[in-house]
Structure formats: structure tokens, C-alpha cells
Amino acid sequence: MxxxxxxxxxxxxxxxxxxxxxxxxxxxxxxxxxxxxxxxxxxxxxxxxxxxxxxxxxxxxxxxxxxxxxxxxxxxxxxxxxxxxxxxxxxxxxxGDGAAYRPKSLRAAVGMLPGANLALISVPGDFAVAEARKAIRRGLNAMIFSDNVDIEAEAALKAEARELGRLVMGPDCGTAIIAGTPLAFANVVPRGSIGMIGASGTGLQEVTCLVAQHGGGISHAIGVGGRDLKAEVGGISTLMAIEALAADPGTDSIVLIAKPPAGDVAKAVLEALEIGGKPAVICFMGAAEMELPENVRQCFSLKNTAFAALGEKPTTPAPPSMQASDSEEILGLFAGGTLCAEAQVILRDAGQTVRSNAPVTGISTQDGDGHLMLDLGDDDYTRGRPHPMIDPTVRNDAFIDALARTDLAAILCDVVIGYGAHGDPAGHLVALVSAHGTDTSPVLITSVCGTDGDPQGRAGQIAKLEEAGIHVAPSNADAAKWALAAIGAG
Amino acid sequence: MSDAIKDLLAGPVKVVNIGLEGFEAELSAQDVEVVQVDWSPPAGGDPKLADLLSKLGA
Structure with missing residues (x-):
């Protein structure tokens, strides 16, 4: 017992x-x-x-x-x-013995740092709104990394912030880049004239990194939290971010990445983009085609969003030659929620049956037939445990099980680097594959979301993966397309 | 756009970090000005009371 x-x-x-x-x-x-x-x-x-x-x-x-x-x-x-x-x-x-003096309160911290303009809040969710309220009332903007925040409290906080003229990013805001500074889970990208707004962390990371890899730069990437565009919150932070980027002299165009917003909120967002007047690209992951103002363009994948922001035509690399399989099943094991969503969209739009624990529109839930795309960073997997981007060991069991399966054609996954992320996620994945050590496994297809400026270095991560026989596509969307090729559907 | 948001976007970002110490370390390594708050749950750890106190300006 x-x-x-x-x-x-x-x-x-x-x-x-x-x-x-x-x-x-x-x-x-x-x-x-x-x-x-x-x-x-x-x-x-x-x-x-x-x-x-x-x-x-x-x-x-x-x-x-x-x-x-x-x-x-x-x-x-x-x-x-x-x-x-x-x-x-x-x-x-x-x-923390021997550490420098630390103030006990926000008030004292602001006294120590004249001109402080942002509170980065990652305390337990039960206390996050109280800390953010203190911050906005002291003149700071707030980025709330914490999750488990009540949605009514979020809406009330954001309404107060709007009255006071402060920006609230989050709750559950994993990624932002403000004036060239990566905050929480973000990548080192050059400064440029593309301003981004994202309700999803890895969505922002993938698009900022693809823009950077293709010669573009970012003015700001403003995270708003995954629920900002729900009817209960009404898109308060997104609308404030659109207004800010529209007025920002360093921003020439605007990119918005989110799940499909509530109907009225989508209307308000499109109106704000139209009033702002700058060229804009929206990617509401999984959404159908929408009627748009003249200055707004809609894309359906993160990859196409990045290329549209750059004003370039997306290139599609030919898939590598891959070991033939009798199976036609793909299993997706993702750390990034929006990367999982993008893979679902690409497989769905190729006519495949797909299921997921975090389904986009038109995808069934986990039970039933079809390619299973798992978001292993979803709340069901991370309650009380670290996120797989911080600690990749939390997806070990899923990988070990998948590598041993003979009925799978391909495992599709992501490797996310940058600030906040694990120090060597590619090395961790390679160690798992090496430990498995047979050539009867499904092919492994991935992409590395990051840049060479990141602490882990994208080129080095790719080299490690390729040396271990893992196929590394240039983007998450390309990886999904390679997985389709692996089952003869590409 | 309000002055507070204009000031944030104009940069440099100056951060008060409340929570995960890893964020403070990463920001310091990038030469971002950051102050770490030695935070512990306020109001004896009662979230409802902490919320009320923040509304009262405590």
C-alpha cells in the first residue's frame, strides 16, 4: 500500500x-x-x-x-x-544567501528603477491579477506570464488598464519582444519594421523567427494572452496593441496571429486594422476565409503569414528521400500549441483525417481514426509539471512509445529554442533516438523554431538532429508537408 | 496611444520582475535593466484578500 x-x-x-x-x-x-x-x-x-x-x-x-x-x-x-x-x-x-538586495514590494522596486515601464509577472495565477493591478496603478505596463487566472478577473483588469492607458499582455502570455528585448519565451531577432501581435506564444515565435531567417526584422511582438479575443474579454489588449502599432513610427506593417476570435471581436479587430491603415496580415489558425478590408490579407499557416509579411512568395523545399513504410499513419508530438494547430491545418487541408487533444476547426478530438496531433504543452499534460519547452523530459514517454511503434510511418515534432527554453532540446531528442537504437522506427521529422542569435544556436541544433538521421524541415509547415510525403500524400 | 505605452515601445524596456528568477537572469545577461522583487504571497497567502488589498491600493 x-x-x-x-x-x-x-x-x-x-x-x-x-x-x-x-x-x-x-x-x-x-x-x-x-x-x-x-x-x-x-x-x-x-x-x-x-x-x-x-x-x-x-x-x-x-x-x-x-x-x-x-x-x-x-x-x-x-x-x-x-x-x-x-x-x-x-x-x-x-x-538565495549572498544575492544582491532585493526589494520586497513593487513600490520599492519602482523606487530602485526610475523609469521602469514593464512588470513581468510570473507568480502563481491566484495572485497574478493583484500584482498586475498594483503595477498598472503605478504607471507600468504589465506582462502576465502566469496562467490559471480567472477570465472575469482578466477582463476587469484589462478594462481598468484601458482606462489608465496601460498595456496588459497576458495572462498566459509566454512570448513578447518589445523594442528589441525578448521577454520570457522569445527569440533573438533583428529589429525591423514588422510589428506583430499574438494570442499564442509559439505562433509569435515561429513567425518572428521565419521573418528573421529570411532577412526581415521585427519592431515589436506584443503577446496578448490566449483568451484576449474571446467574447468575455472582447479583445481589449489586441485592440490597444493594434492602435499602438498603427501609431508607432518604427512599424510599417502589422501581423496578427490568433485562434479564430469570437464573431463580434473579429469584426472589431478588422475595423481597427482598417482604421490603423497600415498593411496587415492576419492568421486566425484554423479559420475559414473571411471578408476583409482592403489593407488586410488573410493567411492560413504561420509560414505563409511570415512570407506575406515579408512581401515574398513562400518557397516549398522538396522533401528528402525517406525510408518507405507500409503504414500511413503520422503521430504529432508537439511542445508548441500553435505549431500543433498549424500541423493540423496542413494535414486537414491536404484531405487527411486528423484528431487532436487541442483540435482546430474541422478536426475531431482524440478518439477515433486519423493522424493524432498531440499538444503536449496543453494544460492536461502540464498541470503541476513543467512545460515541455522548459523540460523536454516530460515528453520522453510519448517519444519512447512512438519510436517503438511499427504501425507508424512518421513522427512529426517541434524543437523550440530561444530564451526561456531548455538549453539543448535537440541534444535531448537525439539522446532518446540513440537510446532506442533500431532502424525499424518510424521516420522522425521536425523543424527548429529559433534563430542563430538564440543562446542554443539554431544551426548547431539542426546539425545535431541531422547527424542522428532526423529530417529537419525549414519550418513547421514544411515539416508537416514532409510528413505527408512520407505517407505518399505529399 | 497613451504616454505609458508610447514610452514602452520607444524603449529601452525597464523591467520589474515579479516571480520566476530565471527571467531576471536572462534579462540581466542581455544588459536589460531589471529589478527582481523578493516576492512572497501577500495577505498571508489568501488570494481573495490579496486581490482586495490590491484594489485598496495596499
Whole structure:
């Protein structure tokens, strides 16, 4: 029988990345079935309960307390794991001993940094809106990386920000590039005259990187959060971003990337683009063709959006020769949600039957027949766990299972680099493929979303993958087309 | 466009980082001016009270 042990540390805070790293170290100990170190917020209580890590002792933890949960094969193993967790928490590096002075409040931080113009907020979602509200009232704009924020609270915060004339990016805003500065998950791209707005992180990353790879540059890439264009929020941040880029002297054209907006919101967005007057390209991933103002063009893939922004015709590289397969099935294993969506659109538009845990319009959900495109960064896979772009080990099991399958023709995946991302995702993927070590596996097709200016270096990542026999397409859209070629449908 | 947004887009971006310390390290490495807040959950960790306090300007 499993033994569950909890310990609560009152008034002890560590950020979620540090806690997830420790959780994984403890969960990897012999005899430990599952382990988590989390702040005791209501959302985290739920995650711990679902993971069978919550005993009576843990239920007393509040949002300001650290909650340790361990499930192990025996009581002594659970106690040893708890001792290890305690040792990790008490290590001097964890406690930040010797670090420079840090202000305890936003007010003090603004005092230390005259001219501060952006609060980057990544605290637990239960507290994110409160911090953002303090920031906008102190004159700052806010980028909210945190997720698990109530949508009504988001709408109210954004309405207040609009009144005050501050921009709120997010919640769940993973990517932005402002005045040449990459924020959170973003890539090093040259400055230029294309201004972007994105409700999706990897969508912005892919388009900014493709523009950069083909000689273009970015004025700003403004993230707005995945729900901004829903009816409840009404596109407040998107509309403010359109107005800002339309007035920005450094921006000549505007790109907007999002899931299909709610009807009235789409209308307002198109009107704003028309009033702004600058040439614009929209990509509402999965949407049908729309009626557009004269200065707006619609594209249906991230790749075509990037080329349209550059004013160039997209090039389509011929697929490489690939090992023949009796199978006709493709499995997609994606870290990037919009990269998964783009693959669905390309397969769907080629007449294939597709299913996904994060389906675009016209795609069925996970059950049934067809090529399965999995977004492994979706909430179902990342509740209480790191995102696969930060820690690629979270998609290990999916890859190991897929490589062993003889009924698959191709595995389609993404490698995303840049700030915020893992230090060597290509190396990690190559290690998995090498460990599998047979030539009966499905062909592996990928692309590297990033630039040579990124800390990981795109060229080096591509070289590693190609050396291991992995096919690397120039873009995510091209990778999907190569997968079609692998099943004779390209 | 408001002055606050104009100022942000004109750059340079000056960041108050509240949360993940990795972001502060990456911004510092790019020579972006950034101050890390030594944050812990306010209002004794009660999200509703924290929300109320932020509305009251605390």
C-alpha cells in the first residue's frame, strides 16, 4: 500500500520552476511513486489531491505556505524522501544567501528603477491579477506570464488598464519582444519594421523567427494572452496593441496571429486594422476565409503569414528521400500549441483525417481514426509539471512509445529554442533516438523554431538532429508537408 | 496611444520582475535593466484578500 506524507512550511515561498525541479529530483528517488513541492494555493491543492499526494496534514496549507507531498512504497522511503526535500529547501543556494538586495514590494522596486515601464509577472495565477493591478496603478505596463487566472478577473483588469492607458499582455502570455528585448519565451531577432501581435506564444515565435531567417526584422511582438479575443474579454489588449502599432513610427506593417476570435471581436479587430491603415496580415489558425478590408490579407499557416509579411512568395523545399513504410499513419508530438494547430491545418487541408487533444476547426478530438496531433504543452499534460519547452523530459514517454511503434510511418515534432527554453532540446531528442537504437522506427521529422542569435544556436541544433538521421524541415509547415510525403500524400 | 505605452515601445524596456528568477537572469545577461522583487504571497497567502488589498491600493 502506498504511503502519503505531507509537510507544510508556513510562510515559505519559492518560484514554481525551482519547486518543479526539486519535485522531479524527489520523484526520481527509488521507491517514490510521486512527489510534488508546491505553494498551497487552491489550484495546487486540487492538483495534489488529483495526484493522490494530499493527506490531512497537507490540507491546512494556505497560499503563502509551501506544501510537500510524497507518495512512496513504504513509510521509511517516504520519510527519507521528505528528509531529502527538506535538505534541498534548506540548501544555501535555494535560500538565495549572498544575492544582491532585493526589494520586497513593487513600490520599492519602482523606487530602485526610475523609469521602469514593464512588470513581468510570473507568480502563481491566484495572485497574478493583484500584482498586475498594483503595477498598472503605478504607471507600468504589465506582462502576465502566469496562467490559471480567472477570465472575469482578466477582463476587469484589462478594462481598468484601458482606462489608465496601460498595456496588459497576458495572462498566459509566454512570448513578447518589445523594442528589441525578448521577454520570457522569445527569440533573438533583428529589429525591423514588422510589428506583430499574438494570442499564442509559439505562433509569435515561429513567425518572428521565419521573418528573421529570411532577412526581415521585427519592431515589436506584443503577446496578448490566449483568451484576449474571446467574447468575455472582447479583445481589449489586441485592440490597444493594434492602435499602438498603427501609431508607432518604427512599424510599417502589422501581423496578427490568433485562434479564430469570437464573431463580434473579429469584426472589431478588422475595423481597427482598417482604421490603423497600415498593411496587415492576419492568421486566425484554423479559420475559414473571411471578408476583409482592403489593407488586410488573410493567411492560413504561420509560414505563409511570415512570407506575406515579408512581401515574398513562400518557397516549398522538396522533401528528402525517406525510408518507405507500409503504414500511413503520422503521430504529432508537439511542445508548441500553435505549431500543433498549424500541423493540423496542413494535414486537414491536404484531405487527411486528423484528431487532436487541442483540435482546430474541422478536426475531431482524440478518439477515433486519423493522424493524432498531440499538444503536449496543453494544460492536461502540464498541470503541476513543467512545460515541455522548459523540460523536454516530460515528453520522453510519448517519444519512447512512438519510436517503438511499427504501425507508424512518421513522427512529426517541434524543437523550440530561444530564451526561456531548455538549453539543448535537440541534444535531448537525439539522446532518446540513440537510446532506442533500431532502424525499424518510424521516420522522425521536425523543424527548429529559433534563430542563430538564440543562446542554443539554431544551426548547431539542426546539425545535431541531422547527424542522428532526423529530417529537419525549414519550418513547421514544411515539416508537416514532409510528413505527408512520407505517407505518399505529399 | 497613451504616454505609458508610447514610452514602452520607444524603449529601452525597464523591467520589474515579479516571480520566476530565471527571467531576471536572462534579462540581466542581455544588459536589460531589471529589478527582481523578493516576492512572497501577500495577505498571508489568501488570494481573495490579496486581490482586495490590491484594489485598496495596499
Amino acid at each position: 502506498a504511503h502519503v506524507l505531507n509537510e507544510v512550511r508556513r510562510g515559505f515561498y519559492l518560484d514554481s520552476v525551482a519547486l518543479m525541479r526539486m519535485s522531479r529530483a524527489i520523484a526520481g528517488m527509488d521507491g517514490v511513486e510521486e512527489a510534488a513541492l508546491m505553494m498551497g494555493t487552491p489550484a495546487n491543492h486540487e492538483i495534489m489531491a488529483d495526484a493522490r499526494l494530499l493527506a490531512d496534514a497537507g490540507k491546512t496549507a494556505g497560499g503563502g505556505d509551501l506544501l510537500i507531498g510524497i507518495r512512496a512504497t513504504s513509510q521509511p522511503v517516504a520519510e527519507a524522501a521528505l528528509a531529502e526535500a527538506t535538505a534541498l529547501l534548506d540548501a544555501p543556494a535555494t535560500r
